[in-house]
Amino acid sequence: MGSCVGANIRHLREQRGWSQSRLAREVCQAARVSGEPVGRQEVSRWETGKRTPREWLPFLATALGVTVDALVTAQKTVDPPLPTLTEFLPEGDPLSPLECRTGRRVGMGTVSELQQRVHGLRLADDVLAGGDLIRPALRDVRRAVKLYRESSHTSEVGQQLLSQIGELAQIAGWIASDAGQHEEAERIYRLGISAARQAEDHTLAGNLAGSLAYQMSNTGREAEGLTLAQIALHDAGSEAPPKARALYLDRVAWAYTKAGGATGGQQAMRALGEAGQALSEDSEGIESPAYLYWVDAGELKVMESRVYTELHRPLRAVPLLREVLGGYDATHAREMALYLSWLVVALADANEPEEAAAVAERVISLGSETSSERVAERMRVIFDRLQDYTGVPEVAALLAEH
Structure with a gap:
């Protein structure tokens, strides 16, 4: 029994x-x-x-x-098992060390240097867009893989290098996606999943898989995105650090929202609730990775407001978005433009076209200063949404000008 x-x-x-x-x-x-x-x-x-x-x-x-x-009682019918992350690994093994290594022997000092570079790239991504960072990000990925394959090192150093390559792949993939280079981003994410799995870092592998799932959900591959988001949550296990589990659930919520279906909204709201619960849980001695510094209650509110907007529930979305935007760092132009774009749609859904047009002006102003394909796509979305209000003078003037 x-x-x-x-x-x-x-x-x-x-x-x-x-x-x-x-x-x-x-x-x-x-x-x-x-x-x-x-x-x-x-x-x-x-x-x-x-x-x-x-x-x-x-x-x-x-x-x-x-x-x-x-x-x-033993259950005869169960849900079909999810695939595993092994199905999302790149073909061949791009991380296999060369038989004849020509590089120098490296130690933990080299690992620390790579770690600092990855952290710097993350901080740069907070204030710069993908178009500004894509070249150095891709260059860093190539150099890190070359270093791992060609240098000689102990197994411990090798494992740490793999973890840093995984972290680098996550932020570089995110930057490539923001620059609109989705195929390149997917290749980088898959490389990162391979590195994280070889390093036996299941939390990092889940973060990479969730990032790829998020891109899929936003680029017309909603069913694939939902499956991969669920795999990321499942494979990392219930004992993943609280912030990591909250992030996995956040992405599951978005994937359900984009996939739609009869119960998509309900599943999304349940996942959001679980994400909040995970974030508030006692870590029981499990420390969350440093690279999840940005995952907090505010970020969960951002996702919640976006889900409500996507579900056309403006009475819930508008107050949440106002709250989020009220406390957001104005120096983060890309994020500010993205969040404001969701407010435009929510205001249009709430039949407030005049205010939606005013907020759209701010999105356009911020968007002109950032080389982000995400922002460009959101601008296309708000222009399309405002077409329903061409009879409103403020909207007509906005559309005529831009």
């Missing part, structure tokens, strides 16, 4: 996008007990069959929304 129950518990938990910590809390709540008589480790023991829930079965069933019989 143990393995059957464990498999069912895990399957039902992952269906809900819950971490083991979340399920432990839900079980305690269902049992109406204080403290934490059931914790993450206990749930892990149940799922692996090391321990049987026994007296906790009724409360597990309640928390998971099933009967006790369903929990202890």
